[in-house]
Amino acid sequence: MPKAALVMGSDSDFEKLKSCVSKLKEFNIEVDVNVISAHRTPDKAAEFAKNAEKNGIEVIICAAGMAAHLAGVIAAHTIVPVIGIPIKSTFDGMDALLATVQMPPGIPVATVGVDNGTNAAILAAQMLALKYDYLKDALKEAKVKMVEGVEKKNEKVKKMAAEL
Secondary structure (H helix, E strand, C coil): CCEEEEEECCHHHHHHHHHHHHHHHHCCCEEEEEECCCCCCHHHHHHHHHHHCCCCCCEEEEEEECCCCHHHHHHHCCCCCEEEEEECCCHHHHHHHHHHHCCCCCCCCEECCCCCHHHHHHHHHHHHCCCCHHHHHHHHHHHHHHHHHHHHHHHHHHHHHHCC
């Protein structure tokens, strides 16, 4: 079974990350959830990242707000792919977005939109699908369901507009 880690800078971020955990589980991806602060527990962050591969973690999702250094700190200490989720706290999350996406050369962090745990989980599944074939089918099915959902919404809106 593929294994991902979700690391958040604070337990207060968890509410915004439930969709990430749910989506990973929906894809049958084991998820190891942790609270590790880049600033308050930097040694723990480095240790976690250095041991990620040995611990079977194949992709790491990091969520942090404000200065949002967590994803970069983790990425600096591992070769495991890192996905950053900027969390809205101040400045509508722009500070976290810029801190997450503006990494120096050699320390890449794939970054999704502010508070977008769902996209982080889907991106993780796409990365893992390179190794786990069942995820390719699951991702294709998710796209089909998305199209069907949009088509239903289109019909609903057409009907509402016709009734005006």
